[in-house]
Amino acid sequence: MDDRDLLQVVSGIIGKERTSDDCCMIKLGDENIILSTDMLHESTDFPKGMTDWQIGWMSAAVTLSDIASCGAVPLAVLLAAGLDEPERISGITLGAKDCCERFGAELAGGDIDFHSELTIVTTGIGRVEDEYYKSRRGAKPGDIICVTGTPGCAGAALEGALRYWKNLVEPLPAVREGRLLAVAGVSSMMDVSDGIALSLYDLSESSGVGFEIFPDKIPLSSGVSAELALHSGGDFGLLFTCGRDILPVLDVDYAEIGVVTDSGEVLCDGVPVEKRGYSHSWIDGS
Ligand SMILES: Nc1ncnc2c1ncn2[C@@H]1O[C@H](COP(=O)(O)OP(=O)(O)OP(=O)(O)O)[C@@H](O)[C@H]1O
Ligand SMILES: Cc1ncc(C[n+]2csc(CCOP(=O)(O)O)c2C)c(N)n1
Ligand SMILES: [Mg+2]
Ligand SMILES: [Mg+2]
Ligand SMILES: [Mg+2]
Known part of the structure; x- marks a missing residue:
């Protein structure tokens, strides 16, 4: 069983139209808010040898990528860090901030908690006009x-x-x-x-x-x-x-x-x- 099989379960509960795109789109007048969230963790997503700065960069980048795939302009990213070691927060935050700034977004919030395995959730917000939404x-x-x-x-x-x-x-x-x-x-x-x-x-x-x-x-x-x-x-x-x-x-x-x-x-x-x-x-x- 893999994540795509489980997505079928979610889709049966919240609807196929909410689970079949890279992002969620919410209409606001003739503009649309675009939202996406991703969870990465050390054992499956952060290969050995990555720096904490790179872990922050990658975490922001994966979510900005989903926002980009809808034709949207990214606005902000929130980063929730489940930290195994507290001192990792500075490198991770600097990497995520640099990535956001490079692509025109702001690292604008998040959350911090303890977790036995480093786990990072990034949530991206963007905007796109009706005619350009993909x-x-x-x-x-x-x-x-x-x-x-x-x-x-x-x-x-x-x-x-x-x-x-x-x-x-x-x-x-x-x-x-x-x-x-x-x-x-x-x-x-x-x-x-x-x-x-x-x-x-x-x-x-x-x-x-x-x-x-x-x-x-x-x-x-x-x-x-x-x-x-x-x-x-x-x-x-x-x-x-x-x-x-x-x-x-x-x-x-x-x-x-x-x-x-x-x-x-x-x-x-x-x-x-x-x-x-x-x-x-x-x-x-x-
Ligand atoms: N647990 C969940 N509850 C509600 N919606 C979900 C859940 N998991 C995924 N989705 C939604 O299903 C859609 C497809 O998710 P999926 O993770 O395959 O896309 P993705 O983020 O583009 O891919 P990747 O995970 O490789 O970045 C997305 O719109 C996502 O928001
Ligand atoms: C071991 C290892 N394999 C591949 C990658 C590349 N990678 C980084 S994020 C991601 C997809 C999005 O993740 P998700 O589907 O969990 O949202 C992928 C494939 C990596 N960093 N480490
Ligand atoms: Mg995607
Ligand atoms: Mg994604
Ligand atoms: Mg995903």
Whole structure:
């Protein structure tokens, strides 16, 4: 059993429309408030060798990434720290503050508690006009599907590729790109925090479409395999669909990796893509 299975339970209680996007959207007149929260903890999210500053940076970045994927402008981040050691709070707070400032947000609040394992929850708040709000729900057959960033680099670092260590521990949320893509009129968008494959399945389910991915078109950095690009997480690029008419989008680096189909399947070279990526699991029955 993994977190996606458990999300089905939540979805049965609060509604599918509340669990099928990167963020929650609340309408306020002709503007929208965008909210997202993420929990990270030492054993699964903070690889050995990260500094406390990097832990703070990563915690803010993962949440700013979700805000960016809706086409929103980030406003503020709240950080709740469950600390195993009290002296870690300064490095973590400085890292989160630097990340927020770099991407135009304010580290504006949070909470502090004791916890046996360092656990950080970040909550992001952003705003977006009606016309630019993007969700996982707008992909249409005939659109093309594209990805920004360098998929697989964070995964390569986890396997020991030291040149990609910064990609893993100081991820850069695509805040500028998300906004430019939203204004350009993409049809759907999400971040690829859990890897391209799982993200394609999420997008497929939310939009009720399928994808045909062309493996040769997946952008691979030197030494990064297609396996890592598809199935490892932590890269925080954006996956988006659009009509060809809006391309190119100026000042955004993206790669066209396939087409949207009406089949409901996620295929790569005609074969179903394995539904595997970064997820949290529980042993069945426990
Ligand atoms: N326990 C929960 N209760 C209510 N809503 C939840 C819960 N867990 C997740 N959600 C909502 O479900 C949606 C999908 O969550 P998910 O964690 O898969 O997205 P994400 O944050 O983009 O991914 P990641 O966790 O990889 O950052 C989000 O809108 C999220 O707010
Ligand atoms: C061991 C290890 N594997 C991967 C990563 C990269 N990473 C950081 S946050 C995140 C997804 C969002 O988390 P969540 O789904 O819990 O919200 C991922 C995949 C890491 N830092 N450490
Ligand atoms: Mg996301
Ligand atoms: Mg998230
Ligand atoms: Mg999440």
